Amino acid sequence: MAQATTEQKSQKVSPATPQYRPPQGFARFVKQWDIQLMVWPGILLVFVFSYLPMYGVFTAFMDYSVFTGSKIWDNPWVGWKHFEMFFNAPEFANVMRNTIVISLLKLLxxxxxxxxxxxxxxxVRxxxxxxxxxxxxxxxxxxxxVILAGLATSLLAVDNGSINMLLEKLGLIDEPINFLSEKSYFWSILISVNVWKEIGFNSxxxxxxxxxxxxxxxxxxQIDGASRFKQIYLITLPMIMPVVIIFFILAIGNMMSAGFEDILLLATNPLLRPISDVIDTYVYRVGLGNQRYSYAAAVGLFKAVISVGLLTMANYMARRSGNSLW
Structure with missing residues (x-):
């Protein structure tokens, strides 16, 4: 009888130890207070400077004037008027061509x-x-x-410019060339300076x-006898391809941003405007320079919608490789 009682006690299952459950909701927030302290300033910064001003998009559908007072809703609604003006503007085709070509060259x-x-x-070892x-x-x-454009202007200057002096010494040209006034050289100069500025940091x-x-x-x-070039082609490139695809998607999304500061500072000659005027410089020159704020907002909104469409399309195509943003 005693032996049976002992066997019954041994067969009793010990109570299961409670599983650890991570804290949820506010308790989790309190436990991660140090991490939250680092994250929330950035979130607030983005919210204040990127999301709160988004109500200004409505000015694209108004005849906005700074003299109507502090209430933006006091301005008259005009619908798609400013979009139609942009599409029918004589500069529309030229601006879109320059934006697309310069963006493709920067991407390429x-x-x-x-x-x-x-x-x-x-x-390098x-x-x-x-x-x-x-x-x-x-x-x-x-x-x-400003500094880089000044350096490029000095290098390409007609008088005592290093590039012209070198070409003359090599006998490739007979007289100095005004590179920053020739339409045929501008795109090459713009892309070269952009690559010079960002190649190191982006790497x-x-x-x-x-x-x-x-x-x-x-x-x-190496044991299999692969050369360094084969190791790069068969190991390095495939392993970093997910990162390359993510950055390529982001680059596609920014295609409509062909540049602003670089073009504004390098294309100082009005003769270059037919090949240098892109959406950003057009908005600055026509929209803000002439105080046509609703027109500038309409062009900016058009650019943003196209950018979102390109980003979505690039992400959809990259999803097939399993390396999409969402």
Whole structure:
């Protein structure tokens, strides 16, 4: 009888230990107060400067005037008037062509340039040389466009410009060329200066992605006899492709932003306006310069809608590879 009682006690299942449940709601917020303290200033900054001003989009459908008072709703509604004016403007076709062409050129040359730089820097074994190259290529990003445009103007100047002097010494030209007044050179100059400014800083992300690749993959490839070029093609590029696709989607979404400061500072000659006037400079010159605020808002809204459409389309195409934003 005692033995049976002992067996029954041994067969009793010990009470299950309660599973840990992470705190929810306000308790979770309090527990992560240090992390929340770092996040919320950024959220408030974006909300105040990016979301609160969005009510100004309604001015695109009004005849807005700064003299009507503080209430934006006191302005008369005009519907699609300003959009129709923009579509029927004589500069519309030229502005859209310049925006699309300059954006495509920046995407064609400016997007792969940081990837190539990151691949080349990854192959450098002399750390001192690698750091020097990184410092030199990162530096232009932290300079304002005013400084870089001034440097480019000095290099391309007709009088004592380094580029003209070099070409004359090499016998390639007989007399100096006014590069910043010739339409045939402007797009090349604009894209070159943009690549010069951003190639180093944009390569940081791709260098970080390359640093996260498992080194055992390269060791296995070396044992199999793969050359450095094959290792780049078969290991490095496929492993960083998710990062490349994400940044490519973002670049597609920004295609309608062909530039503002760079074009405004490099295209100072009015003769370049037929090939340099893009949506941003057109809004600044016609909309804000002439105090046509509703017209400027309409053009800006048109640009934003097209950008969202391009972003959605690029994300849909990238979703097939499994590397989309949403």
């Amino acid at each position: 040359f400016g997007f792969p340039a940081p990837i190539f730089l990151a691949l080349m820097l990854n192959e 002399k750390m001192m040389f690698k750091r020097v190259v990184q410092t030199i290529t990162y530096l232009p990003h932290f300079m304002s466009w 940081i992300v791709f260098l970080a992605a390359i640093a996260g690749i498992d080194p055992h993959l390269y060791e296995a490839a």
